[in-house]
Each structure stands twice: as structure tokens, then as C-alpha cells.
Amino acid sequence: MKKLDWYILKRYLVSFLFTLLIFIPIAVAIDVAEKIDKFLYHDNLGLLQVLDEYYKNFVIYYANTFMPLAVFIAVILFTSKLANNTEIVAITSARISFTRFLYPYFIGATLITILALVMNHFVVPSSSKIRKKFENTYLKKQTYADKNVKEFSLQLTDSTYIYIHNFNLKGNQGYNFSSEVYDGLKLKSKLSAETIKWNKKDSTFKLSTYRIRKVFEKNDSIFNGTNLDTVFAFTPKDLVYKSALSQEMPSHELTKFIDISKKRGVKNLNAYLVELHKRTSLPIATYILTLIAVAMASRKRRGGIGVNLAIGIGIMFIYIFFLKVSEVLGAVAGANSLLYVWVPNIVFGVLAIYLYFNARK
Template identity: 55%
Template sequence: MRILDKYILKKYFTTFFFTLLILIPITIAIDVSEKYSKFSDHADLGVGEIISDYYIPFIVNYGNTFMPLALFISTILFTSKMASNTEIVAIHSAGIPYIRFLKPYILGSLLICLVSLTANHFLLNESNKTFEAFNEAYLRREKKAKTFVPQVNLQLTENDIVYFKNFNLTRNNGYGFSYQHFDGLNLKYILTGSRISWNKKDSIYTITNYTKRWVGNKNDSIEVGRKLDTTFNFLPKDLLYVDYLAGEMASPELYHHIKESENRGVKNLNKYKVELYSRTTLPVSSIILTIIAVSLASRKRRGGIGVNLAAGVSLMFLYVFFMKVTEVLGASATNNPLIMVWIPNILFGIIAIYLYTKAKQ
């Protein structure tokens, strides 16, 4: 590795972490001013618990969210400083081509991208669990967790379907239960009950006032009873689909959950898919935004750092705007979530190629 690479990488990482350390305390200060009254409403809530269960996950989550913004701003700042000091002119005068000058920037953004990918897919879910649990216990006036699920249709396998008129997740019981088994398109077996309860200790469902019916061309039969203990390959938690649960799962678990839910006939899982795909698109944006920042800031301008910073911040907020809009559109049942969450990176990737080509010339 050349001295030039070490020099740029040192500036790249130190300025990035410095910018991040400025943004996060500002965010914490704003959050404390908003949440102080809610914290003080709970006499049993200590400062240590607030820091460990709320603000450490807060720093981790928001630090990851602010990563592209901090990276973009820091790259513009120190590259503009190099340009204003004619360091970049000296580098090119030494016969170093623009693509070689860009190499340490790409290397630095790749390292940050890999760290962010690992955190997003395998680590941040534990932080989200702690954060959500604290919010649910102390901060939300209206509880986020649903306890009552109406009109549930669940496809267990290709040939097995269950239906509930409603299910109470707190009491683990439901009403208006029906289980149907098919052989291709032919209905073979129906089990209905007025009430069904889940026994967590024994992993058994108890159906009250049940009716069994075997369907055949000539030998239909019916069995009626008061109580029936049986098993099914689903749990009560599988009946609930809420957005914040996606953030509490590591990516392999989330991917398995999406596939299993699709096999069970759950229709719109796009919010879960947006969460899964966004865990990749956000880290990848660090590479794209780094190229844009270097291409904007590597030329010495009459307005100095201020002009580069203004142009860069405008592009950054435009990226954030597109990212939020496409996430909302991707969660819609009518759109492809994979395409939607990648649109900002595709558009800004084109901008990065254009600015790089122009800067190289």
C-alpha cells in the first residue's frame, strides 16, 4: 500500500468517525428533550436502565442509519480541503491517474459496507429487540403489540388450510375454528370447533365442541364430540404479522419466515421483504455516495468547500427522500419490493458514473 493510500484512508476514516460523533450526540440531545417527561413518569426507571436498554440501542440503530450521511459529508469535507490545498493537483501532476486516486476511497467504502452488511443482517436485530421492548414498556401511550387477530386464513401445507374467526394472542385461544385437508382439488377432511386453545406446556391445541367429517363419494362420515386434543404445525405467533417484528429477526430467520408465510398463503409480505432488502441497499449506498462525493469535491472551486458541501448535502437529502418514498411504495401489495428498494441506488449509481466520468476528464 502506497503512502498516498494510507494518507487518504486515514483521512477517510477519521473524518467519517468524527462526523458520526457529531451527528449522534445532537440526535441524542434532541431525543432526550422529547422523552424526558416520559422517562420521569416512571419512578422505577433508573438512569442506568435508560442508557443500557434505550440509548445504547438508539446509538447503534441511528448510527447505522446516519452512516451514509456521515460518510458522504465527511468525504466531501476532507476531499474539498485537499483540493483547496492543491494536494489533488500535485497528485495528478505526479502522473497518478484519477482511477488510481479513487482506489483508497473505494477500499474504505468497501470496508464500511462489509461491516454494515454484517451488522444489518446478523447483529442489529438483537439491538432492535431491546429497543422495542423498552419502548413498549415505558414510552408508548398506545401499545403497539396486537392481542386480537380477526379473520385468520393460514395455509399450513399445499393441502392443509386453517381458519379462525378470531384469535386472542394474550389468552392463546380462538373462536370459529376450521381445518380443511385437500387431495389436489378434492376436499377429503374437515375439522371444525366453536373454540380452540393452545397449551404452551404440552404444545397441544384443544378444540371444544368439535365436528369431524370425512368426505367421500359414497361413505361420508361425521364424528361429534365435546373436546379434542390435537397438534398442528403452527404456533399462535404465526398468526400475527406486524411491521416491527421484521426488525427483530436476523436475516436468515427473516428470510425463512417470509418463505414459510408465503407457503402458508399469507398474501402481502412486502413490508417484511422491504426490511430484508434494505439491509443490503443501505450499506451498498456507501460505495455509491463515496464516488459521488469524491467526484464533486476533487476539483478546486471558486466558492471553496461551501459550494461542494451545499451540492453534496442537496444530493444526500434527495437520496434520503427517494429511499423513504421507494420503501413506502415497496411495502404496497401492488409493487415489487426488490425493485423499489434498489431504485435509489440505481439512480444515484448512474449519477455517480456521470460525475466520475466528468471529474476524470
């Protein structure tokens, strides 16, 4: 690499880190102001525990969230400064094309993209699991609805279905349970029980006041009992289908969970698919936002850095708006979640290409 490439790459990475380090303390300060009374409410909650279990993971989550915004603003700031100092004029006078000028920018974008991909797929989910556990323990007041699942059905295999009228997640106990096994459309057997309780220690279920019915061609066999210890291909965690859970799973676990859920007949998994696809689309947006920022800021404008920054922030808010709308639409049943997640990148990719060819002139 030439000295110019090292110079731009260094400015790119230093400006990115500086911008990111501005956002994080602001986010932490706002969060402390909102939650300080909740921290003080728990006498057994120490400062080190708050820092280790909550704010360490809080910083990891929001540093990853702010990466695209930090990249965009950082590139606008230092590229505008290059333009105002007529350094870009000197570069173009040396017969360096705009495309060649972009090389160090895209090397920096590649480094940040790789970091963001590793964070999104592996680090942030594990970190979020610890942070959310802390929030549920000390910061959130769980309601009755959060602890109970009502009228839940699940397909365990191609032929086995279960139904639970009510299941308490805190006590790991449910009521009015039934398991049915079919041969095509024909019922082969049915197991029902008044209560079902999960034993986490040995991963078994205890059924109380149960009834087993086996269906034959000419007659049925029925057996009643008091207690029965058995196993099923599910756990209480499988009864809770919330998009928040997807944020706590590394991508390989999330992919496996989606595949298993599809086999079990869960109808709408788009919220999980949106989370999975978003972990790749957001880091890739670093290239698009970098190109837009350079194309905008490489020309010297009347008003200087302030005008470029104002336009850039406006574009960033539009991108975030598109992103949130596409996530909501992608989570709707029947929607193509992959397409909706990538729509903001496609739209702003077209804008980036237009600005690129315009800047080349």
C-alpha cells in the same frame, strides 16, 4: 500501500467516525427530550435498564442508519479541504490519475460496507428486538387492535387451511376456529371449535367445544367433544403479519420466514422482501455515495467547503427521498420489490459514473 494512500484512508475513516459521532448524540438528546416524562412515569424503571435495554440498542440502530449520510458528508468535508489546500493539485502534478487517486477511498468504502452488511443482516435485527420490546412495555400504549387479529386465514400445507374469526394475542386465545383438509378441490375433513388456546409451555393448542367431520364417498362421519389438545404447524406469532416484525429478524430467519409464508399461501410479502433486500442495497450505496462525493469535492470552488457541503446535503436528501418512495412502492402487492429497492442505487450510480468521467477531465 503508499504514504499517500495511508494518508487519505486515515482521513476517510477518521472523518467518517467524527461525523457519525456528531449525529448520534444529537439523536439521543432529541429522543431523551421526547421520552423523559415516559421514563419517569414508571417507578420500577431504573437508569441502568434504560441505558442497557433501550439507549444501547438505540445507538446501534441509528449509527447503522446514519452510516451512508456520515460517509457522504465526511468525504465531502475532507476532500474539499484537500482541494482548498491545493493538495489535490500537487497529487495530479505528480502524474497520479484520478482513478488511482480513488483507490484509498474505495478501500475505506469497502471496510465500511463490510461493517454495514454485518450490522444490517445480524446485529441490528437482534438489537431492534430488544429495543422494540422495551418500547412496547414502557413507551407505547397498546390499543385493542394491536392485541387482536380478526378474520385470519392461513395455508399450513398444500392441502391444509385454517381460519380464525378472532384471536387475542395477549391472552393467546381465539374464537370460531376451523381447520380444513382437501384432496385437490375435494374436502376430506374439517375440524372446528368455539375456542382455541395456545399453550406456550408444550407448544400445543387446546380446542374447546370442538367438532370433527370426515367426508367419505357415501356418507360423513361427525364427532363432537368438549376439549381436545392438538398441534398445528403455526404459532400465534404467525398470525401477525406486520413489516415491523421483519426488522427484528436476522436475515437467515427472515428468509426462512418468507419461504414458509409463501408455502402457506400468504399473498403479499413484499414488505418483508423490501426489508431483506434493503439490508444489502444500503451498504452497497457507500461506494456510490463515496464516488459522487469525491467527484464533486475534488475541484476547488469559489465559496469553498460550504458550497460543496450544501450541494452534497441536497443530493443526500434527494437520495433519501428516492429511497423512501421506492420502499413504499416496493411493498405494494404485485410489485418487483428487488427492483424498487435497487432503483435509487441504479439512478445515483449513473450519476456517479457521469461525475467520475467529468472529474477525470
